[in-house]
Amino acid sequence: MSPGRAPDVVIGIGNPLRRDDGIGPALLAALHDRLPPTVDRIELDGEATRLIEAWSDRRRAVVLDAVCMGAAAGTVHDLRIDPREPEGTPAVGTPSVSSHHPGLAAAIELGRAFDRLPRSLRVIGIEPEDLDHGAGLSASVDGSCAAAIDLVIEALA
Amino acid sequence: MTHRAGGSRRLSTGALARVEGEGAMHIDIRDGELVDVQLNIYEPPRFFEGFLRGRGLEEPVDITARICGICPVAYQMSACAAIEDALGITVDGPLRALRHLLYCGEWIESHTLHIHMLHAPDFLGVDSVIEMAQDHRPEVERGLEIKKIGNEVLSLLGGRAIHPINVRVGGFYRVPTVAELQPLRERLLRGRDLAEEAVDWVAGFSFADLDIDHEFVAAQHPTDYPFLAERIESDGGVDIAVADFPDHFEEHQVPHSTALHARHLGHAEASTDDADDATDAAAVRFEPGNYLVGPLARYSLFSERLSAGARAAADRAGLGPTCRNPFQSIVVRAVEVLHAYETAIKLVDGYERPDLAAVPYDVRPGTGHGVTEAPRGLLYHRYQIDENGLLSDAVIVPPTSQNQATIEHDLWHFVEANLDLDDESLRRQAEVTIRNHDPCISCATHFLDLTVSRT
Structure with a gap:
């Protein structure tokens, strides 16, 4: 399928x-009834080839993830990935995209190398505080979810 | 990245991120002699065992699927097998066939990811799959398609692309109609042909000579190549019921790792005298009784049960009835992918929709044991259920913790024979030695940090 034919997706x-x-899954659940019904929603574990399959024929894709860039916990990140530029073009002025999960960075590289990126790819995430075993978000992250959700809605408007 | 710590030189890298997950490896060389090799793996199942206690007997199926993003079906299948054993119910006929089909999808995905994205670069002289875009693009594209069709099996039967939500104790929440399963057939036929090409491709790689003599252990079924199992077998004479696993195989704590190491008890006792006589450092460092689970073990014990096409492809690839070279594990995985495709086609063709989506059960107290073959090898679960249907105990023994001591053993021998290599070459080739065994260090997040220390 040529790029841009499938509906926009939030992952x-x-x-x-x-x-x-x-x-990522928490933001996805919170967005449940706040996005146009035409937008696909997919929950993934971050494995690179599944990400590529999920976004490769889209015009627009937004990835929601915990993003570790050394900022204060709860900081909302909004990274705009340029399909043509090897270094990407992160909106927050850091040299490269960095997620705690190697899958996302690898997926972007792999997508770029094999022409499998969407036309527009944004990574909207929050700097995590606690990645230990257990359920539930920490308070600093929970308090930033509303701002991240607004960004996603604006990105897919 | 270079660190300096005291008088020792340490090199560290995140490059083993190509092994899924998190962990660290440390090689310690003093005065030109190898002193220690340690593979440290942070093993989430320990957390999950505690997390499961006090929960309902239906919950492990969904919760343990979260242990690993790459092999959630394996955790679901072993969890179901153990709980169904405790409840005294048998899942067979079309429900068993559907589980087998779902498992085929996972094997296809997991193995294909390792073959094309992680392992092939080691044989092609490139650092990563990204560098294969130039000279090996069609092969990578083919790998992506083989994997995608496996994911279609998972999505159709599991209800979604990751962490299937359709599996339950006794069977499934909903089973597909024959008509719903049919479109999969064309896709599986396509995948089968691509998988056959992939075997021929990896068979053409060059493999270093290595012949390991570890004991091979795999789940056993009277007629099938190992997936869903009834007994446990080894080439060291083990032939036991699943419930006897704890009597023969033991997990024990080692100082350098939060993960438990496993050993074969009978083998350990039998070998102790030999170890006493041995003078080499490896014999002192390693306790006897380590064993290997996974593709090499399955293939070497049960290669005659492979599907016809997979058997023929293995012959063309030059694999004999057994394979003891970890470098050739990439070929064995490719053969197993082809076997999974051919098995899946057979299961789809023979499918008749069962009247019930799940075998009903009455809650009763008891202990159940379950073993199935995850892509990386034998996965054992044990649950103790109380009279209210709540779990009073949970034990999970994943393949990688069973293989950990064996991987360290292989690393020791590799490093000892190659001490003259510079740190960078040593690090890169040690990574290959680890990657041959496809350890699922993850089951979560983060990188493997590898250090070489010379003093």
């Missing part, structure tokens, strides 16, 4: 049993 990545690693 939540993470493991809800690793505390703040569950940011």
